[in-house]
Amino acid sequence: MIKILLSVQLIYGLCLFGDLPFFNLNNVIKAQQEVPPYAKWGQIALKKTKEKYPQADIVDYLHIGKEKGTEHSTEKFKLWLKEDSKEFGVLVDITFHNETEQIMDINYTESMR
Incomplete structure (x- = not known):
């Protein structure tokens, strides 16, 4: 029962915090596309x-x-x-x-x- 409860809390936490800017995949892709001037x-x-x-x-x-x-x-x-x-x-x-x-x-x- 405790394992199920922890799993549900983990999934809920990922859904709740999954859209924070530091988790945003678009930011990672944008950073990879920038070419340095040199x-x-x-x-x-x-x-x-x-x-x-x-x-x-x-x-x-x-x-x-x-x-x-x-x-x-x-x-x-x-x-x-x-x-x-x-x-x-x-x-x-x-x-x-x-x-x-x-x-x-x-x-x-x-x-x-």
């Missing part, structure tokens, strides 16, 4: 790094930030690569013209951490 530059960083280090696998990716200038800006990323038994980081800075988004320069700096 995504385009991240894809370029991944592609260009793979071209520069064709034998390495990219195992991790981090957007460090953006340095915004009046005419040019730089998106900064850190990629973690693995080649054979060696693992190393590569800092990738993509500098581009703000208005046209034309890439001005891509700089690679290897790091051990």
Whole structure:
């Protein structure tokens, strides 16, 4: 009898609180659909790094930030690569013209951490 009573209370509680905003599936779907503004530059960083280090696998990716200038800006990323038994980081800075988004320069700096 106690099990039935607890089950009924649990079902009632789920029905009562099931429509709260933090349980709303629509919010989860919306959050998954938002694309960060640096995504385009991240894809370029991944592609260009793979071209520069064709034998390495990219195992991790981090957007460090953006340095915004009046005419040019730089998106900064850190990629973690693995080649054979060696693992190393590569800092990738993509500098581009703000208005046209034309890439001005891509700089690679290897790091051990």
